[in-house]
Amino acid sequence: MQKSLNIDPGKCTGCLQCEMACSYEHTGTFNPSRSYIKVFTFHHEGRFAPYTCTQCDEAWCMRACPVDAIGIDASTGAKVVYEDKCVGCKVCTIACPFGTINYSQATGKVVKCDLCGGDPQCAAACPTDAITYVDADWTGYDRMMASAAKSLPSAEANA
Amino acid sequence: MQHLIIGAGPAGVVAAETLRKCDPDCSIAIIGDEPEPPYSRMAIPYYLIDNIEESGTYLRDPRAHFASQNIEVVQQKVDAVDTAGKSVTLADGSSRAYDKLLIATGSNPISPPIPGLDLPQVHSCWTLEDSRNIIRLAQPGSNVVLIGAGFIGCIILEALVKRGVNLAVVEMGNRMVPRMLDDKAGGLLETWCKNEGIDVHTSCSVQSIADAGNGQVEVELSDGGKLSAALVITATGVKANTSLVEGTDIKLDQGILVNRRMQSSNPDVYAAGDVAQGVDFSTGNFEVQAIQPTATDHGRIAALNMAGRDDEHHGTLNMNVLDTVGLISCSFGLWMGVDGGDSTELYNPDEFQYINLQFDGNTLVGASAVGKTQHVGVLRGLIESKIDLANWKDRLMADPTAVMEAYLASTQELGYS
Ligand SMILES: Cc1cc2nc3c(=O)[nH]c(=O)nc-3n(C[C@H](O)[C@H](O)[C@H](O)COP(=O)(O)OP(=O)(O)OC[C@H]3O[C@@H](n4cnc5c(N)ncnc54)[C@H](O)[C@@H]3O)c2cc1C
Numbered sequence: 001m002q003k004s005l006n007i008d009p010g011k012c013t014g015c016l017q018c019e020m021a022c023s024y025e026h027t028g029t030f031n032p033s034r035s036y037i038k039v040f041t042f043h044h045e046g047r048f049a050p051y052t053c054t055q056c057d058e059a060w061c062m063r064a065c066p067v068d069a070i071g072i073d074a075s076t077g078a079k080v081v082y083e084d085k086c087v088g089c090k091v092c093t094i095a096c097p098f099g100t101i102n103y104s105q106a107t108g109k110v111v112k113c114d115l116c117g118g119d120p121q122c123a124a125a126c127p128t129d130a131i132t133y134v135d136a137d138w139t140g141y142d143r144m145m146a147s148a149a150k151s152l153p154s155a156e157a158n159a
Numbered sequence: 160m161q162h163l164i165i166g167a168g169p170a171g172v173v174a175a176e177t178l179r180k181c182d183p184d185c186s187i188a189i190i191g192d193e194p195e196p197p198y199s200r201m202a203i204p205y206y207l208i209d210n211i212e213e214s215g216t217y218l219r220d221p222r223a224h225f226a227s228q229n230i231e232v233v234q235q236k237v238d239a240v241d242t243a244g245k246s247v248t249l250a251d252g253s254s255r256a257y258d259k260l261l262i263a264t265g266s267n268p269i270s271p272p273i274p275g276l277d278l279p280q281v282h283s284c285w286t287l288e289d290s291r292n293i294i295r296l297a298q299p300g301s302n303v304v305l306i307g308a309g310f311i312g313c314i315i316l317e318a319l320v321k322r323g324v325n326l327a328v329v330e331m332g333n334r335m336v337p338r339m340l341d342d343k344a345g346g347l348l349e350t351w352c353k354n355e356g357i358d359v360h361t362s363c364s365v366q367s368i369a370d371a372g373n374g375q376v377e378v379e380l381s382d383g384g385k386l387s388a389a390l391v392i393t394a395t396g397v398k399a400n401t402s403l404v405e406g407t408d409i410k411l412d413q414g415i416l417v418n419r420r421m422q423s424s425n426p427d428v429y430a431a432g433d434v435a436q437g438v439d440f441s442t443g444n445f446e447v448q449a450i451q452p453t454a455t456d457h458g459r460i461a462a463l464n465m466a467g468r469d470d471e472h473h474g475t476l477n478m479n480v481l482d483t484v485g486l487i488s489c490s491f492g493l494w495m496g497v498d499g500g501d502s503t504e505l506y507n508p509d510e511f512q513y514i515n516l517q518f519d520g521n522t523l524v525g526a527s528a529v530g531k532t533q534h535v536g537v538l539r540g541l542i543e544s545k546i547d548l549a550n551w552k553d554r555l556m557a558d559p560t561a562v563m564e565a566y567l568a569s570t571q572e573l574g575y576s
């Protein structure tokens with residue numbers, strides 16, 4: 001069974017260990033601004049919500065790419081960007097309705113969560129288990145994905 | 160079932176692939192007149208600066224992809240469509256029958272009515288063929304005049320600057336990209352381009368182009384100025400390429416009129432992409448959008464219906480993202496706002512930062528931004544999901560940058576919307 005990220009925002013303390021681990025894994029530096037997972041802060045409530053690509057079935061990013069630079073990693077099911085093919089046109093960044101594929105001025109390409117090839121470093125780094133990588137067929141993250149997807153009319157219009 | 164597709168751009172290719180997914184046994188042929196394998200015009204700016212080889216513009220790997228899906232790709236021009244006899248005639252005189260026909264012939268660049276447009280130094284920037292001409296003439300240090308600072312003009316601006324030419328841009332409108340960005344955002348782009356050494360002329364038009372000898376031309380402007388150039392590029396808009404069906408029973412307006420199933424007034428003929436006047440998500444009106452995401456969406460919906468599935472399109476959201484010599488801008492939906500709707504903005508010209516949100520009641524209906532690259536897609540999510548933002552609307556009115564937070568709080572089970 002394929003695993004997926006399970007995010008429980010209620011457990012997040014906003015420590016940003018996930019962002020540090022992600023940026024280190026993908027860029028070799030501890031630079032949260034270059035992390036592919038992002039912890040959003042809700043100041044009024046004093047709460048936090050980590051969020052990243054849900055590897056959604058619709059794969060709007062992949063469908064929008066003009067040069068076939070996004071594909072599916074067969075082992076994890078992650079939608080991954082092939083850096084050698086990406087021209088940096090950014091059309092995927094406006095196509096993904098969740099805002100989770102983003103242009104990197106540092107590389108001139110887009111970046112998104114690739115599940116670290118099956119060993120997501122955000123989950124490994126999270127001290128409170130707010131992010132876990134589990135084989136469950138109905139994770140909290142799936143629920144997030146479903147609730148986000150059902151709000152979009154185009155989600156139904158698929159082959 | 161014989162499916163015929165005219166036009167090998169993104170709309171045609173996605174339609175062919177979707178047809179194959181729906182029906183493993185049908186016959187599918189794409190007929191395209193360009194000499195290259197199916198490619199994406201969007202990749203042209205990157206080809207112009209040698210970022211990619213020509214093969215990097217290909218929509219799919221042409222060696223294996225189409226054969227493996229049993230999709231026939233024919234390199235021919237279609238000369239005529241006979242909707243009564245359900246067949247098309249190709250340039251080589253042969254003809255092909257169809258059960259269902261998809262017209263995905265894209266658009267053609269508009270030639271502005273300027274004397275001298277037929278000189279060999281003048282090119283549009285629409286095809287790979289055009290790109291080769293531009294590469295040949297846009298040598299480092301040479302003078303280049305770009306006519307039109309619309310979406311396509313601005314997209315190739317960066318490539319021209321990177322080629323090291325001296326660039327002048329002439330735009331009739333009072334600002335850059337007038338159909339995608341408002342005054343403030345367009346103004347930021349103009350200042351940015353001037354800072355980058357580009358000679359920008361807004362509210363100005365080209366009167367004539369004349370041969371000046373030595374391979375150069377002289378471009379005369381409406382403000383009295385004269386520019387010398389080795390290359391003039393016209394980017395003054397595009398028009399749906401409907402010539403093939405003019406005079407047939409297929410109804411035309413700005414493009415081929417289609418219903419929500421992408422079906423034309425002839426039930427066996429469908430249209431998709433730049434050539435089709437399909438339904439717009441925001442207005443419910445039928446409009447030609449001429450953008451890539453719309454072309455692929457159209458291709459998919461048309462194919463589903465050609466294959467016999469009944470699939471009505473909810474409409475495509477007009478959206479664009481633009482990188483103008485490093486300054487990134489985007490706009491979505493009704494970015495110019497609606498009557499009686501609220502709007503909010505954050506404008507920081509010193510930092511080249513701008514974000515503008517447009518509401519209808521409690522829902523977001525349009526947005527534009529300059530200098531923002533992170534999480535812009537969520538603007539699409541907020542608009543297309545028509546989420547009632549409730550309390551979050553007030554927060555966004557105070558801080559329009561909190562769009563991601565608004566989206567998460569309104570759609571996810573965070574428990575504190
Ligand atoms: C330089 C450039 C940059 C762009 N950048 C962007 C961008 O960043 N974002 C964006 O959204 N859009 C962009 N676009 C626009 C985008 O490329 C088009 O919206 C898209 O190509 C439309 O796809 P299509 O399949 O409808 O038509 P096309 O891609 O135009 O394909 C139609 C094909 O049909 C062929 N054809 C026409 N008539 C016949 C005939 N009679 N017989 C056989 N074949 C025929 C044409 O030759 C062509 O190959 C850009 C365009 C250009 C030129």
Ligand code: SF4
Pocket residue numbers: 053054055056057058059060061062079095096097098099100101112
């Ligand atoms: S980046 Fe967005 S569109 Fe692409 S798979 Fe992830 S959630 Fe889906």
Ligand code: SF4
Pocket residue numbers: 064065066067068069070081085086087088089090091092093109110
């Ligand atoms: S930025 Fe790269 S991955 Fe995204 S659509 Fe463009 S080429 Fe494809």
